[in-house]
Amino acid sequence: MLVTNIIVVPTPKTIRTRALLQETATRLFAEQGYDATTVDQIARTAGVSHMTFFRHFATKDAVILDDGFDPTIAAAVAATPSTLPPATRVCTGLRAALARIELPDQELVRQRVRIASQHPALRIGMYANTEATREALVAVLVEDGGEEFAARVAAAAVLAALTVALQEWCQSDDELPMSTCLNAALAVVEGAGS
């Protein structure tokens, strides 16, 4: 039997280099802009070669777009009652998942989304990431007996609303909580039937 989905435990050095590259890149992007910063410069500033960069991040934009929230969101959606319509499940799960993100982490997210929202290439990267999140949710919903097409539509629509909510939130001042933007966005989606 072929073993798939082998979980590779990252070595300490890998974690360090990866974090160093992300911090370096985020700082350089903020200081001089995304286009004016080359992968080579990020790598050299972090004291590594450009090959090491691409071994940690598949693309230039991944260095700022990669987050690890998919499992959290998927688990939260899985925890909702499978009797609800798929779109409602995704909405409810999202609210629960994002409420679980710690405040300091929220500030990091806000900073990254702020940078990403300002550049077309990075916004496109966000949409690309959404596809992976969407399929993770489809897997959860289908496992619970949901129909695949409906699951995919529900996940895609609600995640699109989330993306807009994040872009709105990242531009606001530090007081506005993420949940306010998210709830406002989900209310719009949930009002589509009237």
Place this chain on the structure above:
Amino acid sequence: MLVTNIIVVPTPKTIRTRALLQETATRLFAEQGYDATTVDQIARTAGVSHMTFFRHFATKDAVILDDGFDPTIAAAVAATPSTLPPATRVCTGLRAALARIELPDQELVRQRVRIASQHPALRIGMYANTEATREALVAVLVEDGGEEFAARVAAAAVLAALTVALQEWCQSDDELPMSTCLNAALAVVEGAGS
């Protein structure tokens, strides 16, 4: 006063070259795949230089992704009653707009979406295109007195559902009409409130 949105009337030669490049690219992509086809090859096969290609299409993927449906969709949404919730307006407008596409054109759309759906880079390009369509709809909804954030959320969510519907439709046989997939997708979104 600064005049924006100047409408440039394309010269006959421009239209011909553009169409030739699109046909050539579509054929080459279908024959040998997207990655195995270089921009240079498309240009040479069409009898032009690669600079001419980029003067007609901003990126490699634009040659197969560019369509001119945004004005049609925007007009159809504008024609819906402005008293309805924004998400409902976009749903209704979409149904009307896509019903207006002629059957032969639908076959072309299907062929292109089919190619685009199979390649990550092209799917991402579809998401990027959605952003322009979304903002066109936001402009329509806001003009009618809608709130901008709600308009953007509604447009984003419904267009995400449309994208999923198109991907489902393009894989089906020639008998299944686009409207069937679209209606199924919109029903999921409209069921989010229950």
Place this chain on the structure above:
DNA sequence: AACGATAATGTTAGTCACTAACATAATCGG
């Protein structure tokens, strides 16, 4: 502490999408 296996990194050379600058040729109104 020396050893060997494994994982991380470096070097080099290359492909290809995409751009800037400038030169040339096709087109079209008068």
Place this chain on the structure above:
DNA sequence: CCGATTATGTTAGTGACTAACATTATCGTT
């Protein structure tokens, strides 16, 4: 037919990303 505009070509370049192979860290074991 001519002059102005528009489409196209040439060339040289940048930068993201990859393949192949060599080198160095890291770490458990003896």
